[in-house]
Amino acid sequence: MTHNLVTNYGLTKHMQIYRPKLLGWEELTRFHSDDYIHFLRLISPDNMHHYLRQLQRFNVGEDCPVFDGLYEFCQLYASASIGGAARLNDNSADIVINWSGGLHHAKRSEASGFCYVNDCVLGILELLKEHQRVLYIDIDIHHGDGVEEAFYTTNRVMTVSFHKYGEFFPGTGDVK
Template sequence: MQMIPKRLPVDIYHPHKANAEEMTKYHSDDYIKFLHSICPDNMSEYSKQIQRFTVGEDCPVFDGLFEFCQLFTGGSVASAVKLNKQQMNIAVNWAGGLHHAKKSEASDFCYINDIILAMLELLKYYQRVLYIDIDIHHGDGVEKAFYTTDQVMTVSFDKYGEYFPGTGDLWDIGAGKGKYYAVNYPLRDGTDDESYEAIFKPVMSKVIKMFQPSAVILQCGSDSLSEDRLGCFNLIIKGHAKCMEFVKSFNLPMLMLGGGGYSIHNVTRCWTYETAVALDTEIPK
């Protein structure tokens, strides 16, 4: 007799593709027009724009580039809308989390900053939104976008020093109205579960107590795991997931996003496990 698996308490949505108008709520019109037009066959016609928008080396041009951007961006924005309408407590878009993209600049495989666009959507309903980044790389694009506002607090735990993107200094704390609303915690090579947890929990407890956010965006880049091809931390999947589980314990509306990850077995196992944790569901080992 075949056992019928119990249905998980999760709804799967197929969001619309984000259009150019939605993307230009943050990104510049000419940058979005460029992404819409560029393809491998016409790159020679856009040599100046390629250089201007820093597309090429770590942000390659490929067939379907703009549609790719539409899909992951649409997922993040639609997730924010679901949270705004209180149709769910936790929304997940593992295709999102591209935290390096700037207003008119692609960076490190990030073309559109879906996080910023989702944040702008959440701010329509929530007075204060907390952004937490546990990718090994600093969330520079998101921090830069909200560096002078007190409505968003950005917190990034990352490798700092001679390491991409070279930002995320302890003393980068925001400016103007946003002073003290940017928090960066630089970490050393080899950071393991125990040391990461000893930092993450007290820092985030204090941040949430003082900032009192109405909603949270958590970027769960898996390149902070051990054996990542580009990373240099020593976290295991359960240690990584403890960060998400701790944030979840505050019972705030939460958008969980993907991000970096350069060892495919790490990425798939990590985000599968964290989906299960979000659902309070055990999965077979």
């Protein structure tokens, strides 16, 4: 839908469309644990009954369902965010947008809130290769808890999340 709106308003005439190189294991495990990414590579609707313990361990199921092509989906959107950050790093772009990205709830070894791989964290890690500090501004109805948790103990990344709080997923992000 977003792509159709951008195209129909003629905005694609004013931008370069970039198809990122498909990244793999090494890039995804810069943040996520090896066993979690290995699980995402293996799991499918046909074999998930063999992985009941891992489904629970990695929080894959209800809010984060298993579907055909799950790992490839994660690879694609994460590759776009990492590739966009690399273009910022080498000054081949001033602004980058990943329409499919922003999956900010995923944790190091856990899916959450329809987010399997945290492309925001992976993009920030790419930016930190060239930049001393990164400011991450999250404007979403949900708290960007996965990104905040990933960088909570470093002074190199500041996370600012504008979100609804209260009886609302993920139930975190209170200013208190």
